[in-house]
Amino acid sequence: MLSSATVAARIDRLPPSRTVRRLVLLLSLGGWFEFYDLFFTAYIGPGLTHGGLFSPPGAGPFEVGSLASFVASLFTGLFVGTIAFSWLSDRFGRRAVFTFSLLWYSIGSAIMAFQHTALAIDLWRLVASIGIGVELVNIDTYISEIVPRTQRGPAFAFNQCVMFSVVPVVALLAWLLVPTAPLGLDGWRWVVLIGSAGAIPVWWIRKRLPESPRWLAQHGQLAQAGRIVLDLERQVQAETGQALPAPRPVEGEAEQRSGAWSEMWSRAYRGRTVMLMVYNLFQTIGYYGFASWVPQFLISQGITVTRSLEWTFIIAIANPVGPLVAIGLADRFERKWQIVGSALAVAVFGLAFAGQRGAVGVIVFGILITLANNWMSFSFHAYQAELYPTRIRAKAVGFVYSWSRFSAIFSGFIIAWCLKTYGAIGVFTFIAAAMLVVAVVIGGFGTSTTRRRLEEIAA
16 A cells, blocks of 8 residues: 555665656756855855945945845845745645746846845845745755655755856856946846846756655655656666665654644754754854855955956856765765864865965865865755655754854854954954854764665654
């Protein structure tokens, strides 16, 4: 008899295959546009300040109209999207929300590109970012449910390798366009509009994605879940030419239960929820403290806008490299220790970066920070999605992830103040302290997840 348990067990016994990698690739292509929108903040910043729309970080960093307010608008929208709307994925399905959220932020960004005041730009940046917040959680949830247990680490590494490949693209476009005004339109507006075109291919991607069988089974749609899994099994068997092993459901696994927001505070999950809340409060300081501000760090040291964007572009090329290297290593080491190691590396490399003045030192340590940050990124995206059951996965991940967005709303202003008051060394001392907290919280209180069934981890 088909049940949610056997649906999950049938997925988890699938061997590595092009079939599953293709699904991850399609999800990652949707996320490619999401990351474009997420990361252009740093690269269009010099254009916003040079054009007089926003003041630079050193001039009134806590004021609306400073560049810090633009960064805060991004993370305010991400916070609202993750905490208020991530439940939509648990209610309406992973596939539907994948489409809805991508369209949402594509349209919002396109409108933002034609605004002419700091307040209007901030407003539409916030609106567009709500969709990004929903999509980030939904893609993580989608991948964790559709990929077999022994392949989740490499799948998330591959996913982030594809998505991070957009960072050098947006950096290159900013380097070429921001200092110019093609057809009389400011270059930064062209950068934004190019990214908003992600709404066009979304329908092609959507048609080739099945709904998550785990989600369908959890909602009693066992026949449809069975058809999707059977189709996957047939494709994998045809590809590998080998019979599949018998599915092995987790003993005592609950087959169908409705999920509630309060369940993440139950005895089983309360410790994980608190751990991830603290982790997310601090991890974003290190990640976006560098990624959203690196051109400004260089400009504050007297480097020209054009030269800072050139160096930033070179650093950005490294973004997909960390996840690419990790594809073959991601499940060879326990996930939580990968997070700990990469967080400590960010702290060390960041302090070294702050002391650099020449091109070689800036680029080398900028690349090392980028590699460490992105290793931490794919690891924790996989990790937090593994810690909750399917029935509450999106809403729980959305809630704990929202704390990183909440933190980033204010950390941008703090970083702007540190940059003005203490320079780059003050910023990276702040970042190093945050990364130390990350290492202690995950290393001391994290649960082991690598190569384990989602249902076993949840139990």
